[in-house]
Amino acid sequence: MIDLTNISELIVFILVFCRLTSFIMYVPAFFPSGTPQRFKIGLSLVLTFIFVPLINITNLTVNNSATFVVLIGKEILIGLALGFITTLCFSAAQMAGQLLDFHVSFSMSSLYDPISNETVSILGRVFYWMCLIVFLLIDGHHIVINCLVESFQLVNIDGLALKPELATYMIQVVIEFFTIGLKMAIPIVLIIIITDFTLGLVARVMPQLNIMMLGMPIKILVGLACFTLSLPVFMKMIVNNFDTVLEAIKGLFNIMPCIFVFFASEGGEKTEEATPKKKSDAKKKGQVAKSKELTSALGLLVITLVISILGGYIVNSLKQTLTMFLRDYSTISIDNDSLRGIFITSFIRIAIVFLPVAVPIAIMGILANVAQSGKILTTEPLKPKLEKINPISGFKRMFSLKAVVDLIKNLIIIIIIAYVGYKFILSNYEQVLNFGGFRVEAILTSLGELIVDILSKVTLVMIIIGIIDFVYQKYQFNKDLKMTKQEVKEEFKQQEGDPVVKGKIKQKQREMSMKRMMQTIPDATVVITNPTHIAVALKYEENTKSAPKLIAKGQDNIAIKIKEIAKENNVPIIENKPLARLIYNEVELDTEIPYEMYQTVAEILAIVYKLNKKTKS
Known part of the structure; x- marks a missing residue:
């Protein structure tokens, strides 16, 4: 039993009603133009009450009116698509008849059909009624109802992503039914063309005959005879036509997966200013x-x-x-x-x-x-x-x-x-x-x-x-x-690179820089320490006019490593806490010490040179 006081069930009822109503309104074969609109809407309501219990939607939620409007538009679009494909079957048969009328000389004998509100030719209308009779004989109304039920199972009312392939597929469906209509008419059309060719040869051989006056009744006679003899073939093709309708509808469902991404929530909420x-x-x-x-x-x-x-x-x-x-x-x-x-x-x-x-x-x-x-x-x-x-x-x-x-x-x-x-x-x-x-x-x-x-x-x-x-x-x-x-994150990644990869690159660069720094310690003139937490290595070349240069510095584990390498290479290690801390904080690698440190560093270098002289002597 449907409880229309429940908001969720009411929404489901409205959406199902929209799909069925749009389908019924679009198919003139079942409901001609003279059919009262109240009857169509009433039938849609009856079918909706029948279909809603068959739809397993328990957690349908609509957050805002825009979402609800989009869902309604989507249901109307599906109903129109189903009605369009169903109508194509009858249109293909009618097109075949109109094509025959053109060649059989019946195209001038067109008539206004008040049921469809359009002007049609004689054989076109005959083919249309033949198609409708075959539709009823093969229980086509049962097939249509079954397709409508399947449409709610394959394309849920709470979700739909319309793929770009949908437009291409609908064009392919139109081409398929157009081809079917041509196939129905081509045999008789070819016979009429052969008849015209034969009459042309007769006119060439016997110019005294009025072929224009004689040719029209002959073509009508040949066309009607071929049409009568081809009725069983036409019936079979019409049945196959309805099979094509089922395949087209199933293909339509396959092209519409049951995932609907609303424009209001697409890709998350846009809160960041554009870069x-x-x-x-x-x-x-x-x-x-x-x-x-x-x-x-x-x-x-x-x-x-x-x-x-x-x-x-x-x-x-x-x-x-x-x-x-x-x-x-x-x-x-x-x-x-x-x-x-x-x-x-x-x-x-x-x-x-x-x-x-x-x-x-x-x-x-x-x-x-x-x-x-x-x-x-x-x-x-x-x-x-x-x-x-x-x-x-x-x-x-x-x-x-x-x-x-x-x-x-x-x-x-x-x-x-x-x-x-x-x-x-x-x-x-x-x-x-x-x-x-x-x-x-x-x-x-x-x-x-x-x-x-x-x-x-x-x-x-x-x-x-x-x-x-x-x-x-x-x-x-x-x-x-x-x-x-x-x-914003994706754009930053594209411009600056992935932060994780970038961090690894920086780490690798630090390791390489550290390795190069350690390789310069054996060339140092002196290593000044804190004595345990900080170590800096200075290089001074006597023959140049440049000041001492800082070639290595570090604290904690790096300081210990600097002192170990200095000991291995007999580089003097001097303890001077204030100077070591000052050089570590103020001087960059591969740069000369500032003027303010000249006096203190000169005193240390003098001690180093005295130690070197004693070692040599």
Whole structure:
């Protein structure tokens, strides 16, 4: 028993009802155009009450209204797809009949079918009814109900990922049924073509015969005879046609795996601001924040200025051009030279009128786009992409939040401009009525003033709307560019490398640096210690003017290692806690000691040289 007071069961009921209703509404073979809509909806409700207990959905949860709308849209899409494939079976048979009508000379005898609300040919309608009779004889209604039940088992109502292959598959299904229709008609069509060829030979041999009058009844007779003899073959092909319907529906289910990823939660919540790299990549693709309304408003501003400033010039130029052609070219003789002169003159006169208007508008359009998005030179938007013609992607774009916002924005613009126009007409209504008593020149002048006035008001409104829209587009663009934390990590990995690998590389570099440092200790002049925690090794070359250089330093275990190597290579080890600590903290490897340490280091070097002299003596 269905408990419609339970929110989860109510949602399931609504989704099942949407799929069944869209299927029933789409298939005219079962429910002709005269079928009352109440009956269709009632049948959908009855089937929904039957199907819902068969659907094992216990934990369906809908977090927000956007998710629910997407689920409803998905169910309607599935129902339409099932209805489309089912209708193709009858359409293939009807197409075969219409193709035969064309060759049998019945195409002129078309009739209006009130059931399907379309004009069909005779054999096309015969094939259609044959297909419907065969459908009932093989219990096709049972097959359809079984397919609907299987659709809920294979494509759950709580999940669906529409793959890009779906559009390709639907095209393949259409091609398959088109091929079936051709196969049904081709045998008789070939016979009719052979008959035409034979009649052509007869006309060639006996030209006195009126083959046109004789050929039509012969082709009708041959066509009907072949149709009658081929009825068993047609019946078999129609049965196979319904088998193709089952295969197409099962293939449709295979192309729709039961995993639905909502756009609201795709890839996690985008909370991180876009990185400079992502902004740069978006700009390279031509994706920038830009308001079409602001560009249009600035273009309208230029038009207003051009009309107000150059309006008189444009009218005078047109008047002079019209006068010149009516006066100077009405009696001219037409030849090649005169035509060339007329063409050149016309081109110049058009340029004189057109360029002062078109050039400022084009320049403002370019400047408006550059001011909003900067200098961009890319061919990325011009590249053909399959997503642009993918009906699934198009469906998502049609029902996206951006489409809703654009719709609301366009409605607001229309309402505001309509109101401005209404107020303008209301305030200038009496002046326009008095135009009948004006001279032609005065009418043109007053009309120009009215045009400039209405353009000024509309331009002001459009500029305000454009600025607001640009701010919104900037906000929406930055919001769309936001990234999830995972995307930021992935981008960091691509730019900087994997942190784990990078850490291992740094560790390897430290080991190699340590190894090189240890290899320089035997060349040291003296090792100064803390004495236990710190050890630094200095190298001083007497024959050079450079100061002593720090070639190794370390603390704890490294200090012990430095002292061990120094002992093995007879390098003097001197204990001086303050100096060892100072050198370790202040001096970098492979750099000379600073001036402040010269005195202390010199004293230690003097001790070292004395020890070396005693050792040698």
